[in-house]
Amino acid sequence: MRKVSTPFEQPPWDVATISFSSASQLAAVRDFVGDHALAAGLPPDRVRGLRLAVSEVVTNTLRHTVGGGVMRVWTDGDEVISELTDNGSFRHEVRAPVEHPTAAGGWGLYITGQVCDEFLCYSRPGRTVWRLVLRRAPRPGAAGPAPARPPEDAGEPRL
Template identity: 25%
Template sequence: MELLRLAFANDEPAAPVRRKAQAVLAGSAILAGSAADVVDDVLVVISELVENVTRHTRGGGELRLAREDEVIVVEVRDGDATEPRLLPPDDRRIGGRGLLVVAGMARRWGVRREETGKTVWAEIGC
């Protein structure tokens, strides 16, 4: 069941997108009974994936949030075909840890190639 579909601009910070998602999740009976940690994890994943689009691509993107069985699916689509890379931790590098955070919070995550661009998705257990 789709909960939210929201386009965002390249220069738009993740915070407004995250706040809209938080409002939808807070008002959703779908998540009634789920731990508050689930919502927090979903919001962190949204922030990381949206920031990846705004930092590493030239166009905007689209967030899709859905409930499927026992998971919340976060999908962020953009028009750039370059796939993100999961980098190993490096104390000497500033940044570059977003996908490590996503991988740590999600049951599964991945990249789906689209006709124009890609969708990065993550499943958060609920």
Template identity: 40%
Template sequence: MPEVADGMSYSEPGDLRAVRVFVAERARALGMSARQIDVLTLAVSELTTNTLQHTGGGGHIRLWAEHGRLVCDVVDSGAERPFGRAMPAAEAIRGRGLAIVERVCDAVYTRAVPGGTLVRICLNL
């Protein structure tokens, strides 16, 4: 991660609006198109909502541009997430968030970090 990454923490549902605003404003400043900003905001919203629903605390977001792409890390105290999943059936009540993130981002990576998990999403600029 470069030294110029911007970041913010979140810990409760009321923080999700601020997360979306932060992501959109930073992405705009890094030169993303309005459509790309919408896609990025959707993906980060899904990941941060999962943090609040499935972990015992909040998380932290870092965002930067490198090598022609925008990179966003979402770090929380949760277990490593399984990716490569099929989209749940239309009648399923839950389970679409991570599948959506995988489909709208150009790349998605995950790895265990001390105290939790890092999910890195990338969108080409």
């Protein structure tokens, strides 16, 4: 994740938008973003990663702010952009968490940064904007998705 010091440009006026205020709406927000990204031509394997990233930022918003947030989705060239705005203030840097056996979390923003081509944050007191950017085409030199693992019982016939 990269923090930026100036606000992002406004999204297009006709951008797809969904508001949320409780954990019971998490699946709806995830589906909303995933459906729009798929319709915009993001490959299905990238949509799965985006859905995970959206789950993480929405969960953090619900856990660390009051009132939920607003998620927007649009395209710009070959990019699918998902943007979450909430009423929190974010002052930290995101690093790979140190594993601790009793830790209840700490991986969400790190994972989001690994899934997205760009993961940006603009924050001021009372307002944070999280921007998740995925390109429809893979980055040059980027590895493709991991090969599917065969089921444990694949291969040898059962007797």
